Amino acid sequence: MNEEKPIPIIIELNTLLADYNLYYQKLRSHHWNILGENFFELHEKFETLYIDAKMKVDEIAERVLTLRYHPMSKYSDYIKISSIKESSPLLTDREMVYEIINDHTKLLIQIKSVIKWAENAEDKEIIDMLGTYIRELEISTRMLDAWARNTENKFNNSIIKKVC
C-alpha cells in the first residue's frame, strides 16, 4: 500500500469532490421536497442542476485517478472536509434557492484553490476543465439570483441613465 503524503492538488481536488457530492445531494433533496406555486419550475431547475453536478462529480474523480490517487468516496469523509453543509428538507422555495446560490460561492472558492495548485503543477487539463465549471456556475448563479429578486429590484443603472 502506498502511504505517501498526498500532494496538495490531490487534497484540493478531493475537497472539491466532497463539495460537489454534498451539493448534488442537496439539489436532489430540494428537487424532492419543493412545495408551493413555484413547484414546477424549481422541481425541474434543481433536476437540471443535479444532473450537471453528477457529471462533474465523476469528472473530478477521474482527474484524481489520472494522477494515480484514489478519490475519496465516503459521504462520512465528504462531510468532514467540505465547507458545504447538508440542509433541511423543510425549507421554503426561496430558502432553497438562497442556499444553492451560497453553495455556488463556496464551490467557486474551492475551484479557484484547485486552479492555483494546477497552475503550479502546469496541469492544463484541470485548468481548462475548471474554467468551464466557473463559467457555468456564474451563469446559473446569475439566473437563480434573478429569480430570487423582486421585479422592482434593479442593478446598477447609471450607464442607462447617462444614455437616456
Ligand SMILES: [Fe+2]
Ligand atoms: Fe425526480
